[in-house]
Amino acid sequence: NAGVTQTPKFRILKIGQSMTLQCTQDMNHNYMYWYRQDPGMGLKLIYYSVGAGITDKGEVPNGYNVSRSTTEDFPLRLELAAPSQTSVYFCASRRLTGTYEQYFGPGTRLTVT
């Protein structure tokens, strides 16, 4: 039972480059989320999805894009990377109903230089 998996674990980007952070969950969860965690700060929501084909912005969506073509996958796209996007990125998922806790992946540490 893998839960939520994220790739890559680490990445260094140059300013202006693009990349996709991958997130997959095998729990058949409807909801999926992308957060960023900056030093000394809590997690900030970037985007979320309530199911395949449905996505919405969170608190800090600028500079990012998402898609949700399947229940399992929720990739996060960074276009034209900037130093301000240096952060640790977490993907999470949860069930549609019943309980509300989210289950987190191990994170991707991204540095933009």
Place this chain on the structure above:
Amino acid sequence: AQSVAQPEDQVNVAEGNPLTVKCTYSVSGNPYLFWYVQYPNRGLQFLLKYITGDNLVKGSYGFEAEFNKSQTSFHLKKPSALVSDSALYFCAVTLQTGANNLFFGTGTRLTVIP
């Protein structure tokens, strides 16, 4: 808008002593409240939640938390701290309506001293 405050960046406690990590919240409605723990270079792990019912909730690893509606608090507690409890703890809140997105506090680093 929802917000969470964790007033202590750092809490130090001796092994075997009781520990408390504080959390207060602000929401415009009825809250769901959560505690998560983060170990170095790991994702967040769910500890416990308050949804409804008994104000004292018990969670993983012997942790518990008390929901106090009048003080808008949800403090995390453990009767006897272990060195292995040393980690970063996050309190989070969501509303009972809407998309239930979590809003996190800034975290409290707990250090248990042997």
